[in-house]
Amino acid sequence: MALTQPIPTLTGLGSLPATSHPLVQYRSLHPTFGADAFADFTTITQELVDEIKMGLAKYGVLVFRKTGLSDAKHVEMSHLFGDLDDIAPFVKGLGQENRLSSDFLFDVGNVNPDGTVMQPGGMRDLLLRCNNHFHADSAFNPRRAGISLLLAHELPPAGFGGDTEFADTRSAYKGLSEEQKEEINDWVVCNSQLNCRRNANIDDNGKLNPLLDTDEFDPMKHRFGKHKLVQTHEPSGRKNLYIAAHAHHVEGLPIEESQQKLNELLSHAGNPEYTLRVEWRDPGDLVIWDNTCTLHRSIPGTFAGKYKRDLRRTTVHDTSTQAWGLNGEGATWRSGLD
Structure with a gap:
């Protein structure tokens, strides 16, 4: 699909290498990270994907508008980024039904398999509430996610909410005091998808929804x-916090004490100076981000139970030296299915 708007002439791209005919151009969205990105997805090539990767190394989050990508093209392009995670173990292990055309597509919208709008209060709604808290995809699995590509298929009317917010964990680490950096330098965080799901379903009185109290x-x-909590983001060489709402405790520290400290760090990373809100505008909008240097969360809105918010994500496995963490390279278990 050809671009619906001309690619602007942009400057100030910092460390991005100059090319005579760039396939992607950028317009910064935030002082420290994030950019509107402009490209033509008519022909998807490895060269295009490699330029997107270079942009991610600088910006962490890239927003492409009206890409015209189908499910098939979405998956095709994602394969060029690297090995993909798949939904098949969860479909089989949890008895779920995949309404989408590929097991490489993660359904993060509010559409039921029969095409109706998901209603608040059901089990799937309870489980997806975790997405409303800052997290990095697959931090809870033995091999974490590297790059995620989220494509809009159907959106609520304007003004009904459903935006996505991102946090810059490189700048968040830089913003810590030297004493804080020294304290957390060697921490190993134990992450669980179940931790986020439980915490997302505690009411104002501190009571856990009984459906998850098992x-x-x-x-x-x-x-x-x-x-590891403190890592070097290899594409940029900058240190960052690898933390998420999945963080349950720090290995070797008392659980309650470490949970308090982790919550403080997560709150720090979510400070307005480190965050960027992306508005979904049209079907075909695509947001690509690097989970190893950013966090993200969906923003609730009045669309819930009324309008479809159909977003589909592909997830590229991390290929850095830190991809497997301390979980043993080649492990195949999945969080909640072990």
Whole structure:
């Protein structure tokens, strides 16, 4: 599909290498990260994907508008980024039904398999509430996510909410005091998808929804994805915080004490000076981000139970030296299914 708007002439791209005919151009959205990106997706090539990767190394989050991508083209392009995670273990292990055309597409919208709008209060709604908290995809699995590509198919009317917010964990680390950096430098965080799901379903009185008050949803009854908290983001060479709402505790520290400290760090990373809100405008909008240097969360809105918010994500496995954390390279277990 040809671009619906001309590619602007942009300057100030910092460390991005100059090319005579760039396939992607950028317009900064925030002082420290994030950019509107402009490209033609009529022909998807490895060269185009490699330029997008260079943009991600600088900006962390790239927003493409009206790409015209179909499910098939979305998956095709994603394969050029690297090996993809798939939904098949969860479909099989949890008895779920995949309404989408490929097991490489993660359904993060509010559409039921029969095409109706998901209603608040059901189990799927309860589980997806975790997405409203800052997280990095697959931090809870033995091999974490690298790049995620989220494509809009159907959106609520304007003014009904459903935006996505991102946090810059490189700048968040830089903003810590030297004493804080020294304290957390060697911490290993134990991550669980179940931790986020439980915390997202605690009411104002501190009571956990009884549907999740079972061994099946108890993080201590399952394996943890273990990753260093302080890491070097290899594409940029900058240090960052690898933290998310999945963080349950710090290995070797008292659980309650470490949970308090982790919550403080997560709150720090979510400060307005480190965050960027992306508005979904049209079907075909595509947001690509690097989970190893950013966090993201969906913003609730009045569309819930009324209008479809159909977003579909492909997830590229991390290929850095830190991809497997302390979980053992080649491990195949999945969080909540072990």
